Amino acid sequence: MHDPLYVTLKYVVAAALFLGFLVAIFFGRKRQNPFYIPWSVFLLTFGLFQVMDALNYQFGVFQRIEDGLAPVGNDTLLFRILNITQALAMIFLLAASLEQSMIVPPRASRIIAASLTILVLYFIVIPLENTLFSFGTLTISIYGTLITEFYGFIFGFIVICSALLLIPVFIRYVKLSVISKNKRIRWKTFITLLVFLMLIGLAFLMTIRRKVSENGMNENAFDFFEIIYSFVVVLLIVIYQSQSVSHGIETILVVDKEGNPLLGYSPFRKSRISFEEKIIAASGYLSGLFHFIQDYVATTDKEEFKEIKTTSSTLSFYSGEKIFLIIQTKISGNRLDKSANMTLTELDEFLADLEANKLPTEKQVDEMINLLEKNFYLIA
Structure with missing residues (x-):
């Protein structure tokens, strides 16, 4: 006792x-x-x-x-x-x-x-x-x-x-x-x-x-x-x-409506992601996927078509006037959606004069990185 x-x-x-x-x-x-x-x-x-x-x-x-x-x-x-x-x-x-x-x-x-x-x-x-x-x-x-x-x-x-x-x-x-x-x-x-x-x-x-x-x-x-x-x-x-607030953001891809990847960025590493073989090989698939998103996902309220879940992460898609955002995360949520939509609006305004199938200049890329860092590093 x-x-x-x-x-x-x-x-x-x-x-x-x-x-x-x-x-x-x-x-x-x-x-x-x-x-x-x-x-x-x-x-x-x-x-x-x-x-x-x-x-x-x-x-x-x-x-x-x-x-x-x-x-x-x-x-x-x-x-x-x-x-x-x-x-x-x-x-x-x-x-x-x-x-x-x-x-x-x-x-x-x-x-x-x-x-x-x-x-x-x-x-x-x-x-x-x-x-x-x-x-x-x-x-x-x-x-x-x-x-x-x-x-x-x-x-x-x-x-x-x-x-x-x-x-x-x-x-x-x-x-x-x-x-x-x-x-x-x-x-x-x-x-x-x-x-x-x-x-x-x-x-x-x-x-x-x-x-x-x-x-x-x-x-x-x-x-x-x-x-x-x-x-x-x-x-x-x-x-x-x-x-604690963490969505485990691994990768953010900025892609134009033709499926061309404009920028790859990791908020956690605070660095650009190089477009090596895996992104180049996937560009054709991504282009078709983006058109599907533009024609169907962006015009429907069904949330199940706005993200794809894999065994290791979630790919969330956001469609704007000029570009798409693809965000690879461990988990999605309302706060991520708000930040992504706000960023998408700002990027659309910033890239309003970007011609189709043209890559942004290095100065524009730096500005885009600053914008992504400002909006995503705290929830990464």
Whole structure:
């Protein structure tokens, strides 16, 4: 049995996690954050884990495991549900970091999460009672310094991987903060760094939380520190998601009505994209596609004809008086549409005197790049 105050605080942290889940959902939808779903689900499942952790402490399940006693009553059920909720929380954390890093498409991150979930359920739900508890008592030494057990080692490793996946996100924000004077970008850069560092700390806590005394630490002090730390992690993630707006814009193509590519630009890299073999080879296909868009898409209200989804990204099409815009993104949304339509109007005015089948001058290209950068880098 543990201190009743500790158990009560566990429930308070769980309530904070559930509240954080609702706040992340609210701001995610409001700000069109494409990554809010996995982060929100992580907060929800981590809250369920805190509830089950409190119940296992409250009913002495952990004490009997440490003492090598046989489980009694609902011990097996409580311990099984505890590990399932903890595993799901860690899996959704990994999926959220993987999706935010944009290393793989969103669909791939969800497939990875689903596969890991099936694997976890196979090892935690199916095993017999003795096997389940033997996992909990299996001791692992990390470089002869840290003592942990099977579940702590696995979950700590997952959190470490989740933290490392945020490094590309941090690098992206650093690059943006260099070219932008926007304070919000610098704030997001700082918050991303904090979340990375906090996840490293969370990985350490997850690794040793069942073997505190074996690592020469005071159990009571560790327990209360873990509660405070978990609460701060929740707060940071909620702030992180409430401030995040990213559509993952990879490429913007400016094309005339004859299908000639006038400009390729990457807002994230802040550089032009060279028209090499793949664009040249695709020009004939694009020309036919553009005429289809001009004749049909631009005259219909059916949204399904305004974008094409691939396995890795979405191609959104915008038709103007003189040109087309093709924007390759990880996700589309209302804010992207507003920026694209505003940019399209400005480009049409700027290129009003451009003759058919004529390429813009270098000066015109530079002006177009400045216009694209102004309108897209903040949501890239």
